[in-house]
Amino acid sequence: MLEDAFMTLMKLVIPLYLLAIVIYAVRAFRGPTVPDIILAVDCISFDLAAFMAILAIYFKSVFLIGGAITLALWAYLLDIYVAKHLARGEVGA
Amino acid sequence: MSEILFYLGAFMIIIGGICDIFGAIGLLRFPNFYIRLHAATVGTIGGAVIPLFGTSLLALGADFLPHKYAIAGASFVTGVIVLLAAPAGATALAYATHKAKLVKWEPKVDDLAEVRRND
Numbered sequence: 001m002l003e004d005a006f007m008t009l010m011k012l013v014i015p016l017y018l019l020a021i022v023i024y025a026v027r028a029f030r031g032p033t034v035p036d037i038i039l040a041v042d043c044i045s046f047d048l049a050a051f052m053a054i055l056a057i058y059f060k061s062v063f064l065i066g067g068a069i070t071l072a073l074w075a076y077l078l079d080i081y082v083a084k085h086l087a088r089g090e091v092g093a
Numbered sequence: 094m095s096e097i098l099f100y101l102g103a104f105m106i107i108i109g110g111i112c113d114i115f116g117a118i119g120l121l122r123f124p125n126f127y128i129r130l131h132a133a134t135v136g137t138i139g140g141a142v143i144p145l146f147g148t149s150l151l152a153l154g155a156d157f158l159p160h161k162y163a164i165a166g167a168s169f170v171t172g173v174i175v176l177l178a179a180p181a182g183a184t185a186l187a188y189a190t191h192k193a194k195l196v197k198w199e200p201k202v203d204d205l206a207e208v209r210r211n212d
Contacts, residue, residue, distance in 0.1 A: 001131065002154075005099070005141040006099075006151075009103050009106065012110075018114040019114065026121060027117075027120050033126060033190075036126055038186060039133050042137070042182060043117075043137060046137045046140075047141055049175065050141040053168040057152055060158060066162055069167065072171055073174065078184070079185055080182075086189035086192070087193060
């Protein structure tokens with residue numbers, strides 16, 4: 001009963017997430033400056049983390065969730081490294 | 094009880110998908126980097142944090158799921174991490190862009206420049 005409702009929800013929600021990721025990727029390829037590209041890659045990473053959490057319920061598996069946590073932390077790390085490089089001219093320790 | 098949790102989580106996931114589409118369209122159509130930051134924050138907070146919390150509620154309510162407590166807890170932790178990390182990263186990126194003068198800064202209203210001009 002609840003599983004049928006969940007499959008109907010997935011048919012509604014998965015195209016929304018895939019379309020959003022494709023539009024973010026268009027901005028990531030077109031972006032005129034470096035911060036635009038980094039912002040678009042950041043949005044792709046966070047949305048992919050949420051999408052992996054949804055897919056973990058869809059496939060009934062726990063292994064996708066650990067990847068989602070690591071992906072969110074990696075996107076934050078990318079932000080901080082690029083901001084340090086743009087502000088100071090070096091990455092440093 | 095489990096039906097209430099399930100449908101609340103499904104509603105939050107649908108809200109997340111709609112916010113995601115709006116953030117993506119804004120990131121594609123807005124003219125300037127500093128204006129695009131607004132759409133990007135809509136896309137991360139509304140499009141990633143709310144569906145992660147909704148996934149946590151939905152996994153708690155779903156009785157067909159084998160490892161539902163592990164999926165619920167880990168997606169809640171991911172939601173808290175994104176909730177803390179996305180605004181900090183966007184702020185750091187805006188600060189670095191303004192400091193490196195990569196994007197032309199053209200505000201509509203600049204009170205400090207008006208005061209300096211009148212003195």
